[in-house]
Amino acid sequence: MTSLLVIIVLVLLAVALWQLTKIFDLTQVGANSDDSQVASDNDNNVQGYLMFGFLAFIYVFTIYGLIKWGPLVLHTPASEHGSLVDSLMNITWVLIFIVQFITQGLLYYFSFKYKGEKDKKALYFADNNRLEALWSVIPAVVLAGLILYGLYAWNNIMFVDKDEDTVVIELYAQQFKWTARYAGPDNVLGKANVRLIEGVNTLGVDMSDPYAQDDIVVSELHIPKGKKVHFKMRSQDVLHSAYMPHFRAQMNCVPGMVTEFAFTPVYTTVEYRELPYMVEKVAHINALRSKKSVDLVAKGETALDPYTFDYLLLCNKICGTSHYNMQMKVVVDTPEEYKKWLSEKATLAQDIKAAVAPAPAEGAAGSTDTTKVDTTAKVEAPKVAMK
Numbered sequence: 001m002t003s004l005l006v007i008i009v010l011v012l013l014a015v016a017l018w019q020l021t022k023i024f025d026l027t028q029v030g031a032n033s034d035d036s037q038v039a040s041d042n043d044n045n046v047q048g049y050l051m052f053g054f055l056a057f058i059y060v061f062t063i064y065g066l067i068k069w070g071p072l073v074l075h076t077p078a079s080e081h082g083s084l085v086d087s088l089m090n091i092t093w094v095l096i097f098i099v100q101f102i103t104q105g106l107l108y109y110f111s112f113k114y115k116g117e118k119d120k121k122a123l124y125f126a127d128n129n130r131l132e133a134l135w136s137v138i139p140a141v142v143l144a145g146l147i148l149y150g151l152y153a154w155n156n157i158m159f160v161d162k163d164e165d166t167v168v169i170e171l172y173a174q175q176f177k178w179t180a181r182y183a184g185p186d187n188v189l190g191k192a193n194v195r196l197i198e199g200v201n202t203l204g205v206d207m208s209d210p211y212a213q214d215d216i217v218v219s220e221l222h223i224p225k226g227k228k229v230h231f232k233m234r235s236q237d238v239l240h241s242a243y244m245p246h247f248r249a250q251m252n253c254v255p256g257m258v259t260e261f262a263f264t265p266v267y268t269t270v271e272y273r274e275l276p277y278m279v280e281k282v283a284h285i286n287a288l289r290s291k292k293s294v295d296l297v298a299k300g301e302t303a304l305d306p307y308t309f310d311y312l313l314l315c316n317k318i319c320g321t322s323h324y325n326m327q328m329k330v331v332v333d334t335p336e337e338y339k340k341w342l343s344e345k346a347t348l349a350q351d352i353k354a355a356v357a358p359a360p361a362e363g364a365a366g367s368t369d370t371t372k373v374d375t376t377a378k379v380e381a382p383k384v385a386m387k
């Protein structure tokens with residue numbers, strides 16, 4: 001404590017001394033005619049032109065960025081509402097570009113025009129009502145328009161008609177994996193609670209709930225094309241975010257509550273792979289990969305596998321050390337393929353029964369399902385969460 005006080009006293013003394021030297025400097029004004037620190041007309045001119053140089057840099061870099069990184073955008077949306085999100089985004093971008101182009105130009109032009117010059121006097125300009133109204137009203141109207149359009153888009157996207165025929169799927173987030181639960185033929189998810197997590201029942205589904213009897217738990221997400229999919233998200237541990245970029249969908253997964261999002265896929269995975277832009281993109285990625293593989297093989301390492309496109313469900317909240325790897329493959333099937341895929345899955349009730357049975361018969365429902373959740377991995381997950 002004493003040493004802290006000594007340090008504070010020393011710092012304050014240093015500050016006081018520094019201030020004293022400044023007072024001394026001030027008393028010397030007039031006595032010393034050195035004005036080398038005052039900007040001359042030449043200095044101001046150079047600064048003015050340098051600002052124009054910076055303006056040119058901003059413009060050129062913007063155009064360069066658009067050309068170089070423009071093609072990396074997500075391109076064709078794979079959901080019905082996707083084009084609405086995209087047009088909102090595009091309008092916002094166009095407005096930003098126009099406004100930035102004009103305001104930056106004016107900012108640097110006026111800085112140059114009114115730079116310091118000997119014998120130039122500043123004009124006293126109190127206010128101009130017309131000018132102030134103009135620069136307040138225009139942004140207000142434009143922003144109000146954008147917000148209204150955004151609200152309209154959001155309400156359209158988030159609205160799910162109660163009577164609409166949807167596929168109900170739960171997305172369960174935990175450090176660091178996703179699990180999906182299908183509501184089954186009754187299309188109602190059984191109740192669930194983390195306190196009920198036990199053995200195979202890794203999502204804590206309340207098996208006493210009649211609606212839970214036909215629920216199906218899987219680790220790969222299949223959804224049908226052309227039908228609205230109603231997702232209900234839960235989280236076991238921390239904040240996660242279910243992000244499906246190709247479908248322009250994202251929703252936070254919050255522990256202790258159920259959040260929702262619904263969309264209709266418009267391209268099956270196979271159809272999306274065949275879109276010309278995707279064919280080109282995949283070819284480009286694979287060209288880069290095979291080039292890299294040559295170097296890897298030369299170093300005695302294994303070559304990279306060729307890339308095939310798949311829709312993904314990613315986590316978009318930094319939720320821990322393996323956040324980057326928290327993803328699940330999403331497959332959009334034709335309605336027939338989807339029906340077939342789902343019909344081959346065992347229900348959670350069957351899985352629990354099989355797990356409890358002393359020696360399950362070979363080929364029993366659920367026991368041969370390779371896409372089923374790895375129960376050992378899931379039981380260990382909470383340990384990671386507690387670290």
Ligand SMILES: [Cu+2]
Binds near residue numbers: 176
């Ligand atoms: Cu996460």
